[in-house]
Amino acid sequence: MKLSRRKFFQYMGAGAGGLVAMASLPRMAFAAWNQTAFTADALAQAITAVYPGLPVEDSSAVKLKAPAIAENGAVVPVSVSSTLANVKSISLYVEKNPSPLAALFDLGERNLADISVRLRMGETSNLIALVEADGKLFRAQQEVKVTIGGCGG
Amino acid sequence: MKIKASAKGDVTKVKMLIGHIMETGRRKDADGKLIPGHYITEVTVMHKDTTVFHAQLGPAVSKDPYLAFAFKGGAAGEKITVTWIDNQGATETSESEIR
Numbered sequence: 410m411k412l413s414r415r416k417f418f419q420y421m422g423a424g425a426g427g428l429v430a431m432a433s434l435p436r437m438a439f440a441a442w443n444q445t446a447f448t449a450d451a452l453a454q455a456i457t458a459v460y461p462g463l464p465v466e467d468s469s470a471v472k473l474k475a476p477a478i479a480e481n482g483a484v485v486p487v488s489v490s491s492t493l494a495n496v497k498s499i500s501l502y503v504e505k506n507p508s509p510l511a512a513l514f515d516l517g518e519r520n521l522a523d524i525s526v527r528l529r530m531g532e533t534s535n536l537i538a539l540v541e542a543d544g545k546l547f548r549a550q551q552e553v554k555v556t557i558g559g560c561g562g
Numbered sequence: 563m564k565i566k567a568s569a570k571g572d573v574t575k576v577k578m579l580i581g582h583i584m585e586t587g588r589r590k591d592a593d594g595k596l597i598p599g600h601y602i603t604e605v606t607v608m609h610k611d612t613t614v615f616h617a618q619l620g621p622a623v624s625k626d627p628y629l630a631f632a633f634k635g636g637a638a639g640e641k642i643t644v645t646w647i648d649n650q651g652a653t654e655t656s657e658s659e660i661r
Binding site for chain 1: 606
Protein backbone atom coordinates (compact mmCIF):
# COMPACT_ATOMS: atom_id res chain seq x y z
CA MET A 410 0.00 0.00 0.00
CA LYS A 411 1.34 3.38 -0.95
CA LEU A 412 0.64 6.44 1.12
CA SER A 413 1.22 10.02 0.20
CA ARG A 414 2.85 12.13 2.87
CA ARG A 415 -0.44 13.96 3.43
CA LYS A 416 -2.44 10.75 3.73
CA PHE A 417 0.12 9.40 6.14
CA PHE A 418 -0.27 12.35 8.45
CA GLN A 419 -4.04 12.17 8.14
CA TYR A 420 -3.89 8.59 9.31
CA MET A 421 -1.55 9.51 12.11
CA GLY A 422 -4.00 12.27 12.96
CA ALA A 423 -6.59 9.60 13.58
CA GLY A 424 -4.88 9.68 16.90
CA ALA A 425 -3.61 7.57 19.70
CA GLY A 426 -6.59 5.25 19.28
CA GLY A 427 -5.12 4.10 16.01
CA LEU A 428 -1.77 3.43 17.62
CA VAL A 429 -3.35 1.43 20.39
CA ALA A 430 -5.22 -0.63 17.81
CA MET A 431 -1.95 -1.28 15.99
CA ALA A 432 -0.22 -2.32 19.18
CA SER A 433 -2.95 -4.77 20.06
CA LEU A 434 -3.01 -6.51 16.69
CA PRO A 435 -1.80 -10.09 16.84
CA ARG A 436 1.95 -10.09 16.54
CA MET A 437 2.36 -9.79 12.81
CA ALA A 438 6.08 -9.41 12.93
CA PHE A 439 8.10 -9.52 16.12
CA ALA A 440 7.11 -7.44 19.07
CA ALA A 441 9.18 -4.43 20.01
CA TRP A 442 10.93 -4.33 23.38
CA ASN A 443 8.37 -5.10 26.07
CA GLN A 444 9.13 -2.40 28.63
CA THR A 445 6.30 -3.33 31.00
CA ALA A 446 7.56 -6.89 31.24
CA PHE A 447 11.23 -5.98 31.61
CA THR A 448 10.58 -3.46 34.38
CA ALA A 449 8.04 -5.56 36.32
CA ASP A 450 9.46 -6.28 39.76
CA ALA A 451 7.59 -9.49 40.51
CA LEU A 452 7.72 -12.78 38.63
CA ALA A 453 3.95 -13.20 38.15
CA GLN A 454 3.64 -9.62 36.93
CA ALA A 455 6.45 -10.07 34.41
CA ILE A 456 4.93 -13.28 33.04
CA THR A 457 1.50 -11.68 32.69
CA ALA A 458 3.05 -8.75 30.85
CA VAL A 459 4.67 -11.09 28.33
CA TYR A 460 1.86 -13.63 27.98
CA PRO A 461 -1.45 -12.17 29.13
CA GLY A 462 -3.86 -14.92 30.10
CA LEU A 463 -1.96 -17.95 28.85
CA PRO A 464 -2.20 -21.13 30.96
CA VAL A 465 1.06 -22.55 32.35
CA GLU A 466 2.02 -26.17 32.92
CA ASP A 467 5.25 -27.91 33.89
CA SER A 468 6.67 -29.91 31.03
CA SER A 469 9.51 -32.36 30.56
CA ALA A 470 9.61 -31.27 26.92
CA VAL A 471 11.38 -28.11 28.07
CA LYS A 472 15.03 -28.63 28.89
CA LEU A 473 16.69 -26.02 31.05
CA LYS A 474 20.43 -26.26 31.53
CA ALA A 475 22.13 -24.13 34.16
CA PRO A 476 24.74 -24.73 36.85
CA ALA A 477 23.46 -25.90 40.26
CA ILE A 478 26.03 -23.61 41.86
CA ALA A 479 27.21 -20.45 40.12
CA GLU A 480 30.40 -19.13 41.64
CA ASN A 481 29.99 -15.84 39.84
CA GLY A 482 26.45 -14.49 39.61
CA ALA A 483 27.55 -11.99 36.97
CA VAL A 484 27.94 -14.70 34.36
CA VAL A 485 25.59 -17.67 34.65
CA PRO A 486 25.43 -19.76 31.46
CA VAL A 487 21.87 -20.83 30.68
CA SER A 488 20.50 -22.97 27.84
CA VAL A 489 16.91 -23.76 26.99
CA SER A 490 15.73 -26.18 24.38
CA SER A 491 12.42 -27.76 23.60
CA THR A 492 11.13 -30.69 21.60
CA LEU A 493 7.64 -29.14 21.35
CA ALA A 494 6.20 -28.30 17.95
CA ASN A 495 5.21 -24.76 16.93
CA VAL A 496 7.34 -22.97 19.50
CA LYS A 497 6.64 -19.28 19.20
CA SER A 498 8.75 -17.85 21.97
CA ILE A 499 11.01 -18.69 24.89
CA SER A 500 11.52 -16.51 27.94
CA LEU A 501 13.83 -16.69 30.94
CA TYR A 502 13.21 -15.37 34.43
CA VAL A 503 15.38 -15.05 37.53
CA GLU A 504 12.80 -15.00 40.31
CA LYS A 505 14.79 -12.95 42.83
CA ASN A 506 16.36 -10.41 40.48
CA PRO A 507 14.99 -6.87 40.88
CA SER A 508 13.32 -7.32 37.50
CA PRO A 509 12.75 -11.06 37.01
CA LEU A 510 12.42 -11.13 33.20
CA ALA A 511 15.93 -11.56 31.81
CA ALA A 512 15.44 -12.37 28.14
CA LEU A 513 12.64 -13.06 25.71
CA PHE A 514 13.25 -14.82 22.42
CA ASP A 515 10.73 -14.56 19.59
CA LEU A 516 11.35 -17.50 17.32
CA GLY A 517 10.66 -17.45 13.63
CA GLU A 518 9.34 -20.53 11.86
CA ARG A 519 12.83 -21.73 11.06
CA ASN A 520 14.25 -21.41 14.54
CA LEU A 521 14.98 -24.74 16.22
CA ALA A 522 14.21 -23.70 19.81
CA ASP A 523 17.66 -24.27 21.25
CA ILE A 524 19.01 -21.13 22.83
CA SER A 525 21.94 -20.20 25.04
CA VAL A 526 22.64 -16.97 26.87
CA ARG A 527 24.56 -15.76 29.92
CA LEU A 528 22.65 -14.09 32.71
CA ARG A 529 23.26 -12.08 35.85
CA MET A 530 21.86 -13.35 39.12
CA GLY A 531 21.87 -11.11 42.18
CA GLU A 532 21.46 -13.98 44.64
CA THR A 533 20.49 -17.63 44.92
CA SER A 534 17.20 -17.95 43.07
CA ASN A 535 14.92 -20.07 40.97
CA LEU A 536 15.55 -19.84 37.27
CA ILE A 537 12.43 -20.28 35.17
CA ALA A 538 12.13 -21.03 31.48
CA LEU A 539 8.80 -20.66 29.69
CA VAL A 540 8.21 -21.99 26.21
CA GLU A 541 5.19 -20.69 24.34
CA ALA A 542 3.67 -23.20 21.91
CA ASP A 543 0.13 -23.58 20.58
CA GLY A 544 -1.23 -20.88 22.86
CA LYS A 545 0.09 -22.48 26.04
CA LEU A 546 3.10 -22.02 28.27
CA PHE A 547 5.36 -24.90 29.19
CA ARG A 548 7.63 -24.45 32.17
CA ALA A 549 10.90 -25.80 33.46
CA GLN A 550 12.65 -24.44 36.53
CA GLN A 551 15.77 -24.97 38.54
CA GLU A 552 17.42 -23.41 41.55
CA VAL A 553 20.82 -21.85 41.01
CA LYS A 554 22.91 -21.17 44.09
CA VAL A 555 24.95 -18.01 43.75
CA THR A 556 28.06 -17.53 45.88
CA ILE A 557 28.99 -14.05 44.59
CA GLY A 558 26.11 -11.89 43.42
CA GLY A 559 26.16 -10.38 39.96
CA CYS A 560 24.35 -7.13 40.54
CA GLY A 561 26.44 -5.43 43.23
CA GLY A 562 28.86 -2.59 42.60
CA MET B 563 30.86 -8.21 17.53
CA LYS B 564 31.94 -11.74 16.81
CA ILE B 565 29.66 -14.11 14.93
CA LYS B 566 30.21 -17.76 14.13
CA ALA B 567 27.70 -19.61 12.00
CA SER B 568 28.23 -23.15 10.85
CA ALA B 569 25.95 -25.38 8.82
CA LYS B 570 25.71 -29.12 9.19
CA GLY B 571 23.06 -30.65 6.99
CA ASP B 572 19.98 -28.49 7.27
CA VAL B 573 20.88 -27.10 10.69
CA THR B 574 22.84 -23.88 11.07
CA LYS B 575 24.21 -23.09 14.51
CA VAL B 576 24.92 -19.48 15.29
CA LYS B 577 26.97 -18.14 18.19
CA MET B 578 27.63 -14.49 18.80
CA LEU B 579 29.49 -12.36 21.26
CA ILE B 580 28.58 -8.69 21.37
CA GLY B 581 30.84 -6.21 23.12
CA HIS B 582 28.54 -4.10 25.30
CA ILE B 583 28.76 -2.78 28.85
CA MET B 584 25.19 -3.87 29.76
CA GLU B 585 25.01 -1.35 32.59
CA THR B 586 22.01 -2.30 34.74
CA GLY B 587 20.96 1.16 35.90
CA ARG B 588 20.98 -0.07 39.49
CA ARG B 589 24.66 0.40 40.32
CA LYS B 590 26.03 3.47 42.05
CA ASP B 591 29.28 5.23 41.34
CA ALA B 592 31.88 6.24 43.96
CA ASP B 593 29.83 9.33 44.89
CA GLY B 594 26.71 7.28 45.47
CA LYS B 595 25.03 8.51 42.30
CA LEU B 596 23.08 6.01 40.23
CA ILE B 597 24.83 5.06 36.99
CA PRO B 598 22.22 5.26 34.20
CA GLY B 599 21.24 1.98 32.59
CA HIS B 600 22.84 1.22 29.24
CA TYR B 601 22.01 -2.15 27.78
CA ILE B 602 21.07 -3.90 24.57
CA THR B 603 17.32 -4.28 24.22
CA GLU B 604 16.97 -6.13 20.92
CA VAL B 605 19.03 -8.44 18.74
CA THR B 606 17.74 -9.53 15.34
CA VAL B 607 19.27 -12.10 13.01
CA MET B 608 18.22 -12.23 9.37
CA HIS B 609 18.88 -14.91 6.79
CA LYS B 610 17.61 -14.45 3.23
CA ASP B 611 15.19 -11.67 4.17
CA THR B 612 13.55 -13.59 6.99
CA THR B 613 14.09 -13.16 10.68
CA VAL B 614 15.43 -16.39 12.09
CA PHE B 615 16.02 -15.04 15.60
CA HIS B 616 14.80 -12.07 17.59
CA ALA B 617 15.80 -11.50 21.20
CA GLN B 618 14.55 -8.93 23.66
CA LEU B 619 17.10 -8.51 26.40
CA GLY B 620 17.02 -6.83 29.78
CA PRO B 621 19.85 -5.63 32.01
CA ALA B 622 19.96 -9.11 33.61
CA VAL B 623 21.92 -10.31 30.59
CA SER B 624 25.64 -10.42 31.38
CA LYS B 625 28.12 -7.84 30.16
CA ASP B 626 29.32 -8.57 26.60
CA PRO B 627 26.27 -10.71 25.78
CA TYR B 628 26.77 -14.20 24.43
CA LEU B 629 23.87 -15.64 22.46
CA ALA B 630 23.53 -18.92 20.61
CA PHE B 631 20.69 -20.45 18.64
CA ALA B 632 20.05 -22.77 15.70
CA PHE B 633 17.87 -22.52 12.64
CA LYS B 634 17.10 -24.65 9.62
CA GLY B 635 17.35 -23.77 5.97
CA GLY B 636 20.81 -22.21 5.95
CA ALA B 637 23.76 -23.43 3.90
CA ALA B 638 27.49 -22.81 3.84
CA GLY B 639 28.45 -19.73 1.85
CA GLU B 640 25.22 -17.88 2.60
CA LYS B 641 25.10 -14.78 4.74
CA ILE B 642 23.41 -13.89 7.99
CA THR B 643 23.01 -10.37 9.32
CA VAL B 644 23.00 -9.54 13.02
CA THR B 645 21.70 -6.20 14.28
CA TRP B 646 21.45 -4.98 17.86
CA ILE B 647 20.03 -1.82 19.35
CA ASP B 648 20.43 -0.55 22.91
CA ASN B 649 18.23 1.53 25.20
CA GLN B 650 20.17 4.69 24.29
CA GLY B 651 19.55 4.20 20.58
CA ALA B 652 23.01 2.97 19.61
CA THR B 653 22.99 0.21 17.04
CA GLU B 654 25.40 -2.04 15.17
CA THR B 655 24.94 -4.38 12.23
CA SER B 656 27.34 -7.07 11.20
CA GLU B 657 27.31 -9.66 8.46
CA SER B 658 28.77 -13.12 8.63
CA GLU B 659 29.13 -16.00 6.24
CA ILE B 660 27.83 -19.43 7.20
CA ARG B 661 30.63 -21.98 7.14
